[in-house]
Amino acid sequence: MPNLGVYVHIPFCQSKCAYCDFYSLPNQPEATMNAYVKALAQHIEEAGKYIGKGSKGGIPADTVYVGGGTPVVLGAKRLDAVLAALRKNFNLSTSAEITVEANPGAVDARALKKLRHSGFNRISFGVQALQPELLAALGRGHTGEQAADAVREAADAGFQNISVDILYGVPGQTRAQLTETLRSVCTWRITHLSLYGLKLEPGTPLAEADPLLPKDDEQADMYLEAVELLAREGLRQYEISNFSRQGYICRHNYKYWTLEPYVGFGAAAHSDFGGKRYSFIKDIQAYIDGVRDSESLMEEMQAVPMEERAGEYVMLGLRTVNGVSSNEYTRLFKASFDSLENKLERCARWGLAETEGDRWRLTPKGFLVSNQIIGELLDANAKAN
Numbered sequence: 294m295p296n297l298g299v300y301v302h303i304p305f306c307q308s309k310c311a312y313c314d315f316y317s318l319p320n321q322p323e324a325t326m327n328a329y330v331k332a333l334a335q336h337i338e339e340a341g342k343y344i345g346k347g348s349k350g351g352i353p354a355d356t357v358y359v360g361g362g363t364p365v366v367l368g369a370k371r372l373d374a375v376l377a378a379l380r381k382n383f384n385l386s387t388s389a390e391i392t393v394e395a396n397p398g399a400v401d402a403r404a405l406k407k408l409r410h411s412g413f414n415r416i417s418f419g420v421q422a423l424q425p426e427l428l429a430a431l432g433r434g435h436t437g438e439q440a441a442d443a444v445r446e447a448a449d450a451g452f453q454n455i456s457v458d459i460l461y462g463v464p465g466q467t468r469a470q471l472t473e474t475l476r477s478v479c480t481w482r483i484t485h486l487s488l489y490g491l492k493l494e495p496g497t498p499l500a501e502a503d504p505l506l507p508k509d510d511e512q513a514d515m516y517l518e519a520v521e522l523l524a525r526e527g528l529r530q531y532e533i534s535n536f537s538r539q540g541y542i543c544r545h546n547y548k549y550w551t552l553e554p555y556v557g558f559g560a561a562a563h564s565d566f567g568g569k570r571y572s573f574i575k576d577i578q579a580y581i582d583g584v585r586d587s588e589s590l591m592e593e594m595q596a597v598p599m600e601e602r603a604g605e606y607v608m609l610g611l612r613t614v615n616g617v618s619s620n621e622y623t624r625l626f627k628a629s630f631d632s633l634e635n636k637l638e639r640c641a642r643w644g645l646a647e648t649e650g651d652r653w654r655l656t657p658k659g660f661l662v663s664n665q666i667i668g669e670l671l672d673a674n675a676k677a678n
């Protein structure tokens with residue numbers, strides 16, 4: 294069995310960004326944060342009896358990702374307690390990648406040193422943009438200067454693996470601004486960059502405001518130019534939205550794209566383990582009460598049939614530059630790859646996909662229309678099997 298990834302969801306933020314539809318609440322009282330950490334520790338301990346140190350030959354875990362929300366809002370002491378609970382109850386490998394998400398302005402040099410000392414060895418900052426007008430449009434509570442300072446302070450605190458998130462397609466954003474942002478962050482001591490296209494999620498204040506976004510072809514140019522710029526700066530693309538220096542891919546997120554097992558803890562956390570996908574309730578207080586009273590925490594759970602796994606293999610594998618392998622597909626799912634290959638050959642004629650040996654992958658142009666390509670592939674797959 295492959296090593297396990299462990300995800301912990303911290304649904305607290307300083308304030309709510311205008312585009313955010315993640316499960317996170319701003320301005321929560323200390324008492325709630327304390328109770329939440331206590332519930333997490335209890336939940337981790339209980340799960341550890343079955344899949345961690347408490348079980349016979351518990352599964353080794355080699356990645357931990359503490360995400361949110363803005364986990365650093367909890368403070369270094371509470372995050373230390375979460376990591377201590379994981380170490381105590383799970384077989385965390387000594388070389389585990391242990392990530393914490395942070396926002397500039399939500400963490401200072403002292404807290405960064407403490408986090409590094411606790412054992413977090415990777416930090417991911419939500420930077421998004423550097424221009425004040427774009428940060429204001431997004432409702433971010435920090436400045437570009439604070440982002441640069443936070444990355445410098447994290448590096449000074451001993452973090453050698455630092456990631457930043459950047460958005461493109463922000464209302465009012467120009468190609469020149471995106472280029473300026475990427476050039477600047479590439480001079481910082483980062484090892485990894487995630488580049489996401491802004492999506493207007495229904496119900497968020499930004500979507501309600503119905504802003505003018507950069508046109509589709511403008512967004513496509515932004516993406517393609519960014520891929521080239523980042524490659525020139527030594528940040529190679531390894532997934533649709535992710536770029537890293539040599540040896541610094543996000544090992545935890547890579548598990549999601551290669552169908553490796555992961556377990557989540559916390560309100561709204563997702564898991565894919567033991568052939569089942571499940572998620573916990575999106576409600577902090579219900580999660581705290583549920584753990585305390587040993588009640589069900591499940592929001593949803595489903596067994597994943599083989600055909601669905603085969604579809605996921607294609608859908609997620611084609612997000613990576615490693616792509617999918619026809620031999621591996623046939624070996625894992627006992628199914629023919631022919632119908633998929635026919636479609637991919639057509640994509641190759643349009644410059645959207647390419648092949649090497651038995652592997653197929655999308656080109657950067659193909660990544661831009663990956664939803665359509667993958668949709669067609671899944672349809673072909675469903676008809677063939």
Ligand code: SF4
Nearest residue numbers: 306309310313317362
């Ligand atoms: S910091 Fe992240 S999780 Fe929190 S509101 Fe903003 S986008 Fe959402």
